[in-house]
Amino acid sequence: MSLLEVDGISVSFDGFRAINNLSFTIEEPELRAVIGPNGAGKTTFMDIVTGKTRPDTGKVLWGEDNLNLIGRSESAIARAGVGRKFQKPTVFEDQSVRENLAMAIKGDRNPFAVLFGRRDDAARLTEIATEIGLFGRLGRKAGELSHGQKQWLEIGMLLAQEPRLLLVDEPAAGMTPEERTQTTDLLKRLATRHAVVVVEHDMDFVRRLDCRVTVLHEGRVLAEGSVDHVTQNPEVIDVYLGR
Amino acid sequence: MADATLTGPATVPPIRRTSTMIFLAALAVFVLLVTLLADAGMISTSTVKLLGKTLCLALAAVAMDVVWGYTGILSLGHMAFFGLGGYAIGMWLMWARTEAIVLADMAARTLPPTPSELQDAIGSQIFGVVGTSDIPMIWTFAHSLPLQLAMVVLVPGLLALVFGWLAFRSRVAGVYLSILTQAMTLALSLYLFQNDSGLRGNNGLSGLQNIPGFETTSQATISIAFFWGSALALGLGYLLFAWVVSGRMGSVLRAVRDDEARVRFLGYHVESFKLFAFTLTAIVTGIAGALYYPQAGIINPNEIAPVASIYLAVWVAIGGRGRLYGAAIGAIVVSLLSNWFTSGGAPDIDLGIYEIRWTEWWLVLLGVSFICVTLFAPQGLGGLFDLLSARRRSGRRASYGPDTGAKRPEEGAE
Numbered sequence: 001m002s003l004l005e006v007d008g009i010s011v012s013f014d015g016f017r018a019i020n021n022l023s024f025t026i027e028e029p030e031l032r033a034v035i036g037p038n039g040a041g042k043t044t045f046m047d048i049v050t051g052k053t054r055p056d057t058g059k060v061l062w063g064e065d066n067l068n069l070i071g072r073s074e075s076a077i078a079r080a081g082v083g084r085k086f087q088k089p090t091v092f093e094d095q096s097v098r099e100n101l102a103m104a105i106k107g108d109r110n111p112f113a114v115l116f117g118r119r120d121d122a123a124r125l126t127e128i129a130t131e132i133g134l135f136g137r138l139g140r141k142a143g144e145l146s147h148g149q150k151q152w153l154e155i156g157m158l159l160a161q162e163p164r165l166l167l168v169d170e171p172a173a174g175m176t177p178e179e180r181t182q183t184t185d186l187l188k189r190l191a192t193r194h195a196v197v198v199v200e201h202d203m204d205f206v207r208r209l210d211c212r213v214t215v216l217h218e219g220r221v222l223a224e225g226s227v228d229h230v231t232q233n234p235e236v237i238d239v240y241l242g243r
Numbered sequence: 244m245a246d247a248t249l250t251g252p253a254t255v256p257p258i259r260r261t262s263t264m265i266f267l268a269a270l271a272v273f274v275l276l277v278t279l280l281a282d283a284g285m286i287s288t289s290t291v292k293l294l295g296k297t298l299c300l301a302l303a304a305v306a307m308d309v310v311w312g313y314t315g316i317l318s319l320g321h322m323a324f325f326g327l328g329g330y331a332i333g334m335w336l337m338w339a340r341t342e343a344i345v346l347a348d349m350a351a352r353t354l355p356p357t358p359s360e361l362q363d364a365i366g367s368q369i370f371g372v373v374g375t376s377d378i379p380m381i382w383t384f385a386h387s388l389p390l391q392l393a394m395v396v397l398v399p400g401l402l403a404l405v406f407g408w409l410a411f412r413s414r415v416a417g418v419y420l421s422i423l424t425q426a427m428t429l430a431l432s433l434y435l436f437q438n439d440s441g442l443r444g445n446n447g448l449s450g451l452q453n454i455p456g457f458e459t460t461s462q463a464t465i466s467i468a469f470f471w472g473s474a475l476a477l478g479l480g481y482l483l484f485a486w487v488v489s490g491r492m493g494s495v496l497r498a499v500r501d502d503e504a505r506v507r508f509l510g511y512h513v514e515s516f517k518l519f520a521f522t523l524t525a526i527v528t529g530i531a532g533a534l535y536y537p538q539a540g541i542i543n544p545n546e547i548a549p550v551a552s553i554y555l556a557v558w559v560a561i562g563g564r565g566r567l568y569g570a571a572i573g574a575i576v577v578s579l580l581s582n583w584f585t586s587g588g589a590p591d592i593d594l595g596i597y598e599i600r601w602t603e604w605w606l607v608l609l610g611v612s613f614i615c616v617t618l619f620a621p622q623g624l625g626g627l628f629d630l631l632s633a634r635r636r637s638g639r640r641a642s643y644g645p646d647t648g649a650k651r652p653e654e655g656a657e
Contacts, residue, residue, distance in 0.1 A: 050508060078510035090505050092498045099494045109511050111519045115492045161510065 009058030083163030093143030315500030379441030447543025569625025
């Protein structure tokens with residue numbers, strides 16, 4: 001059944017149509033790659049789903065109850081179960097790996113619950129830290145980690161949030177080939193339980209993900225299907241792969 | 244050490260936890276010392292009052308550090324809450340004392356005064372200076388100490404809650420928020436300057452050093468009592484904020500300061516956290532003000548002029564943002580120095596062609612120090628403690644080697 005249904009959204013910035021009547025659905029669980037050239041509207045699409053940008057028209061329906069996410073705050077959407085991984089690793093550099101993870105662990109986000117709630121999440125912390133290979137670095141400040149480790153920490157924070165939908169922005173950027181393989185494996189593993197949307201323009205990486213691909217162009221869906229299917233589409237070759 | 248590497252070091256660096264203990268111990272020693280010196284007559288009552296007031300300012304600075312240093316909201320209006328706390332307690336002090344004086348005057352009469360006669364007499368005593376004897380609405384609870392004590396908390400708290408809600412909800416941040424808070428304190432001070440504000444206009448409230456019910460007690464005893472009260476408030480306030488900024492709340496507040504948007508995507512409603520920090524610190528600042536003004540003896544609208552809040556920010560910056568003891572030290576050192584320079588304590592420097600008079604040049608010196616701290620020592624005075632604790636730790640500062648398996652400098656002390 002569909003977890004996220006984007007229905008006819010459009011948004012313009014100063015007359016420029018960043019998203020033009022975009023519609024598609026994502027199942028749960030599913031791994032989906034969204035590709036497209038620069039300016040195709042990939043980032044704007046993520047901004048709309050996460051509540052950062054408000055579309056001019058259209059609906060974003062979520063979950064079993066078809067909740068409309070439009071008009072909800074970023075934090076409410078995040079609590080509903082949408083997690084976002086940024087292109088540049090964004091962790092809180094001034095705080096330890098442990099603090100970063102503890103902040104992300106799913107739980108009551110009300111200020112008073114945060115202040116008074118002394119929950120024991122040591123077990124969960126250990127579990128996540130082990131999964132992302134940072135167990136030995138729990139006490140280290142996030143700012144001292146390597147680029148790759150920061151990426152993993154951010155992924156760990158996403159896991160800790162226990163989202164139903166993960167939006168991942170260019171996960172392979174700045175990673176070594178070895179780290180890319182690890183990342184592909186992780187994303188595939190996650191996609192057995194969650195809905196995962198990967199926004200990427202590295203075609204090799206997408207091919208390795210081996211999943212359904214949505215090609216965006218000028219703010220709308222140009223083609224959708226398997227990697228082989230979309231790469232043979234003449235329109236796709238024309239606007240994207242041909243370059 | 245093996246255990247520590249397994250689970251990683253504790254979340255809170257030990258310096259943070261021990262710093263609270265050291266601060267409280269230092270405060271206790273200071274209180275004891277001042278009490279003994281005052282008892283022996285070695286320091287004057289006015290010095291005790293000055294030190295007591297300084298502790299209140301330190302409490303306000305600690306609160307300012309939580310809202311600015313930890314949460315990243317540069318509020319340039321926190322002294323408005325300080326003043327409101329002072330006005331709230333001042334109203335009771337003035338009312339109760341005037342009532343006692345009026346009753347004593349009327350005691351000679353054969354018929355006891357009716358309640359309305361009493362009200363009129365108190366009214367003309369208090370509001371005669373602004374040309375009226377009507378008692379304004381806001382003095383409704385002034386006869387009751389418990390109600391006015393509630394006002395000390397409620398008035399700054401509610402103002403901060405409403406102001407903060409409006410500002411944070413519209414996502415006003417950074418320098419725009421600072422300007423807005425300046426406007427708030429300026430508007431409040433201008434309003435209070437008016438005679439019909441109900442708080443005696445530019446005369447303010449005076450005679451606050453006379454505590455009703457303790458007419459026969461000497462000012463020396465009262466000053467020591469308020470000094471203790473201020474120290475207790477500073478100690479408790481410090482503990483409260485040390486608790487707030489530890490653990491997950493502190494983590495979220497610092498995260499809001501560093502990357503607000505990212506915190507939203509983690510599912511935290513950033514505005515609520517800002518509002519929490521803003522309101523809680525406003526309340527504590529109000530309490531600090533309520534302890535300050537009975538020691539100062541007088542409060543007028545000048546006290547909440549925008550420049551007062553800027554001083555508060557300067558103290559915190561010089562003391563060191565983001566560490567509570569830094570803010571307290573900054574407030575204590577700078578406000579005492581300021582007092583020394585402006586009261587003619589510092590010897591003037593005669594340069595032959597020009598004489599530097601510190602009463603005038605102190606502000607220049609303060610301004611230059613502020614700029615220097617901001618540019619060259621952003622850790623402020625509190626940063627000096629890092630130098631001390633760094634020297635005590637093992638000297639290794641560089642990595643042990645380029646290999647991934649090599650120890651980091653932090654791991655070398657085993």
